[in-house]
Amino acid sequence: MAEITEELIREALRAVKDPDLNRDIVALGFVQEIRIDGGTVAFKIELTTPACPVKDELKAQAEQIVLGLAGVTQVDIEMTAIVRGRALDPQEVIPGVRHIIAVASGKGGVGKSTISVALAVALAKMGAEVGLLDCDIYGPSIPMMMGISQDSEPQITKVGEDLKMSPILAHGVHVMSLGFILKSDQAVVWRGPMLGKAVRDMLTGCVWGDLDYLIVDLPPGTGDVPMSLTQLVPISGVVVVTTPQYVAQEIARKSIAMFRTLSEATKRQIPILGMIENMSGGMFGTGGGEQAAERFDVPFLGRIPMKETISLGGDTGYPAVLSGNDTEIGGIFMSLAQNLAAKVSILQYASENR
Template identity: 35%
Template sequence: MSYFFLVDYFSQITVPEFKQNLMNLGWIKLIKKKQSFLLVQIDVPTFALNSLQFLKKSIWKHLFKCLKATPILVRIHITSNLSFLSTNNVNTGIKNVKNIILVVSGKGGVGKSTVAANLSLSLLNKGCKVGLLDADVYGPSIPTLFNLTSKISIFAQQENSNVSLEPIIRNGLKMMSIGFLVDTSTAMIWRGPVISSACLQLFHNVQWGDLDYLIVDMPPGTGDIHLTIAQKISVSGAVLISTPHNLAIADVIRIKSLLRKTNIDIFGYVENMSYFICQKCSAKHYIFNSSEKNNYLLNIPRIIDIPIHNNLNFLHSSFEYLSSFIGLATYKSQKSNTRNISILD
């Protein structure tokens, strides 16, 4: 049994959720073959745990088919892990957060908070440990989206001179917003340095604990909060949200420029409110610009188009796809190939 045979074998196993085979996904970590013994270690990332049972069945099915005439002892060892990418966030409240994802848009009202909330829930449903941080200090939306607008209690702990806040937890999702701490019915008349300090406290002075993902709902524009996070927080990457309208696209181009200048990876953009589906004829109607033109203007990968719909359950599959895309984008080994597989003869 040659190494090339094994590579070809694992290349035939496609994971439906991601539409890629095990070799392209980079999940094969170790192949050890010695005479009549074969050990294969597969590292399945946390966001792909829903595919675990399929993988086990598919691997043994293919292996039995290929090796049924070969007297060999086979051991398949499957582990689950998500590598740390945010390595510079040490000695802070986010030191155990593996990936920090910014959801950004230069324009307000394009559905950024809705996408951030549903991306968080979708990753949570995949088995990940997820936090959602509302960094929009002037206009926090997370309390409204999760129906937490009434007075709620935020508990704090003091250790030496440091005070840390406990996040609000709903169905396993950890959340923190300035809207939990102040009266959101009044205007936040704060200057830039105060805003920056308050934003950093939402990162460092909250007991986020061990998280696979911290999704950050960013404010519109390209102001102090964006610069502060870019300079002080180690970010895994950003997802841009836009509608197809000219004004939204123009602002997204500006925020893209800021992310490039601050060396933050851009995973791609989501075109929200891209079209609506007629309830009578089921046809798609595009009410704004041509998406092809927007692709040319932005020159970044378009992850998915989300239609206008008043029922978020209808959009479940869209957010499932988005969470799978983000999972792969943040996984260190997604670009791995056969060269980084440990082969022990």
């Protein structure tokens, strides 16, 4: 009987390929800490995101292959993940954040904040460290949708010589919003420079800590806030939200065009991670978002049906994604978050291997 060695196991595991990164898990450095005790083999598979959509498949394939080796009677695999991000520069505005993902729309009323909340909570639920920044300055709705009381105020923390705010933790997500500072009946009447300053203050004036993903809920349109954001921090990618109607698709096109223009102006890549069709079905029809993604040459991430449970989740502060993976809505939101995380990992891997 051939001896069971670490080299033999690694060679066998080269047959397991990550379909998103298109390389085997050994070459990717995923296989770690191989331990052999008689016929028992144990090792870790360290993925690039806890939200990996093929995590279970990779584990099952690896287990089957190693069990097929002569002399192996038991395989114990620990699935872990470390989100890989750009090289973190301590001089950056928010140095501990690996990926900043903007959620945008060309027009209001398409459910952009609902999607931002769902993505943030889903990623956190799968084990990622997640922040959620409400940059919808004129209509900050994130606190209510995350179940945070109107009376809640961020704690003030001294960092060096500066006083900074600590985001409020809700549903496993670190949340910051202008809604924590304004009174509920207070309107924001600001011109462009003040909007840019508000974005900077919420980015630099908060103790974000180490985050895998910071989801940024942008206001609708193509104005000062997205411009300020892209000038201040590197954006890993943008999610564009639309509804199925043709008019919404055409306005979403402007949002895509804006980020492509800003990418050229800032000399930074700002990838469009994909388009999400929200409020699909019923009076709005279905399929428009997918058609728009094809026309505008961007990936299609998925569609969210028009369901009362989603709007109720926003009103009550208990996002529908928390209803469980086995429910229709919970499963759809979790799948969307996995697709998004996969896109980010693919782009990050490509940037490291240019």
